[in-house]
Amino acid sequence: MKFIFVRHGETRANVEQLIYGVTHSDFTENGLNQIDRILDYIKLKEVDYFYSSPLERTRIIAEKIGECIGKKAEVAEEVSEMNYGIFEGMTSNSVLEKYPEEYNSFMNDYRNYIIPEGENVLDFDKRVISFLDKIKDDNGTTVIVTHGGVIRTAIMYLLDLDSEDRWHFKILPGMIIEIEYKNGYGVLVQMRDNN
Secondary structure, eight states: OEEEEEEOOOBHHHHTTOBOSSSOOOBOHHHHHHHHHHHHHHTTSOOSEEEEOSSHHHHHHHHHHHHHHTOOOEEOGGGSOOOOGGGTTBOHHHHHHHOHHHHHHHHHSTTTOOOTTSOOHHHHHHHHHHHHHHHTTSSSEEEEEEOHHHHHHHHHHHTTOOGGGGGGOOOOTTOEEEEEEETTEEEEEEEEOOO
């Protein structure tokens, strides 16, 4: 399988450095321009399968890609961004101020600590990996319109890296990441910055 992961374009929350996973945030002008560059790239590809996160910032892009390639995206809950619960919509400093105990617990054991009203990284990884396991051995090209956290988990899993290795990859808004996966072996082909 050839995976083409598309991270949504830049949003106001990205610029304001807010913690947000499932919260909606509007695109910036740059984010809207990134969509055009994403479309210019994807329209040159033969796409066999097409998925999108259910969140609005990805669905908007998926609809535009769908119009461009003549396919409708299948919405996959598993590739939604992590739910940061009570931290959603706040800066790290604000969370530390308002929820110091919860913030410190998360920072000390982010994989296992379940953020109140949210989830933990371990469960998040499991749902993303479960989705990838269903399709990774198929033939063809899959486009997945998703989020930075999902793409980091996919890179870690498909390239057979340790969990902590995900932090070695900077996944900017509007980026396109291509991974070829065959016979249990993943190769990072390209990381395209659309800024």
